[in-house]
Amino acid sequence: MSEQPAPSTSAADACAEAPRRTRVALLFGGRSGEHAISAATAAGVLRAIDRDKYDVVPVGITRDGRWVVAADDPERWQIVDGRLPEVTGDDAGEVVLSLTAGERTLRVLEPGAVPTVLGEVDVVFPLLHGPFGEDGTVQGLLELADVRYVGAGVLASAVGMDKHFMKLVLEGQGIPVGPYTVIAARDWATRREECVAAVASLGLPVFVKPARAGSSLGITRVDDLDDLPAAVAEAQRHDPKVIVEQGIEGREIECAVLGGRDGGPARASLPGEIVVDHSAHGFYDFEAKYLDESHVELRCPADLPDRVVAQVRSLAVRTFDAVGAEGLSRVDVFVTPDERVIVNEINTMPGFTPFSMYPRMWAASGVSYPALLDDLIQQALTRPTGLR
Known part of the structure; x- marks a missing residue:
């Protein structure tokens, strides 16, 4: 009996059998004053992440809090010649994280159109800086959605x-840590002399900062106590709670x-x-x-x-x-x-x-930049959500 030839395998069958790449949603932009820095961070990650290993879904958050499909284009999000990038959501559908039957799926909603599916999300990389992203808020959302994510959890992020x-x-x-004092908004309004005395006890110079901001936003060096009110006002543009640190x-x-x-x-x-x-x-x-x-x-x-x-x-x-x-x-x-x-x-x-x-x-x-990204994503994939 002659030997029968092995059945042929089509390219489509081969693709169907190939394992799906890990899908990573990059979350960036956000409502904080560090919106542009978050976008610049996303530019670096988009450029360096291993596309043979990871399927990347960029999701931008506008300054008013809308989640939108973002351009998978590092050039679009980097800082060039002083130009700060911004997620605007123009010509992009809004994104929702849909939880159905244990699935974690990103869907795009556009007015008058049937929702389209971006795909199941394996891990979220929240490249968000500042409040409403780095402070445990987004981390809490992802915990509630049972979605794995890169980085610190709710408490560590908030602290x-x-x-x-x-x-x-x-x-x-x-x-x-260095000597410091905290000025709450209410205390500054009702007990200002005591607040000034606490700052004076630190000695000059001091650095007046928003308690919950980054990228050096709202920070003023004060060498004369007469300049303290203006420095507090500048810090309070970013956060009602202000911290004053002794210059070291x-x-x-x-x-x-x-x-x-x-x-x-x-x-x-x-x-x-x-x-x-x-x-x-x-x-x-x-x-x-x-x-x-x-x-x-x-x-x-x-x-x-x-x-x-x-x-x-x-x-x-x-x-x-x-x-x-x-x-x-x-x-x-x-x-x-x-x-x-x-x-x-x-x-x-x-x-x-x-x-x-x-x-x-x-x-x-x-440790190279791509290897660093891979390490962080692999950590997130092996870490459970919830209490740990």
Whole structure:
């Protein structure tokens, strides 16, 4: 009996049998003052993510809170010549996260049209900075929807966003932070003299900041108490609660932290340093960060003694663990002239463009930008939602 030829397999059959790529929804933009920085972060991720491994669905959030289908175009979302990108939602349908029969599906709703399906979502990468995104609000939404996501959970995100409670948590864990005072909106309106006295007790200069904002928005250096009311007013444009921190003489050092895999401990990068040309900028403000990089030098790795590097890395991981962070964080510290290390803050969703300090520090530590993205997504895929 002659041997029968094996049945042929069509290209369509081969495609049908091929495993589906992991679908990642990139969430960016948002309602905070850091809308444009979030978009720039998305540009970097869109450019670097492994398209052979991941199916990417960009979802932008407009300033008024609408979720829309966004352009899968890194050039559209990067900062160029001082132009800040913005999600407007023009010519794009609104996106909803549909939960039916255990499915986690993105659907596009357009007026007068049948809803179209973007596909089942395996993991969300919330590239959101500031309130209404980095502060636990979106994380809570995703937990309710039972959708896995990259980065810190609800509590860690909320604590990391609020500089007041962040410092309380760090102090409770014995982590050194600088002297500060908090000005609540009600206290500033009814007990202003007491607030001014508390600020005066810190000594000058001080830095007046919105308690829940990032990217150096609303921050003022105050060298004269007569300038305090204007500085508080500027901070309150971003947040009714204001934190005032004692100025600390020291080098501005940052350290990137990456969550552990398979139950392992968190990992710290080599530290980096921000060197600001103080003839152009009084401190590392929004303009220096994003619009006038010629007067800022980012050194990776920082030129520090080995013992100080070890101390910075250790404190970065301790800070990450203290707030219960997951996935990624950037921890900012001061290194004083006598080599004390003081934690300034933790950012649970740091800037993530290829030129941002977080990926640059990991690159200096031997982890490329695409590998970093892959690590974070794989962490999220293996982490359950809910209590853990």
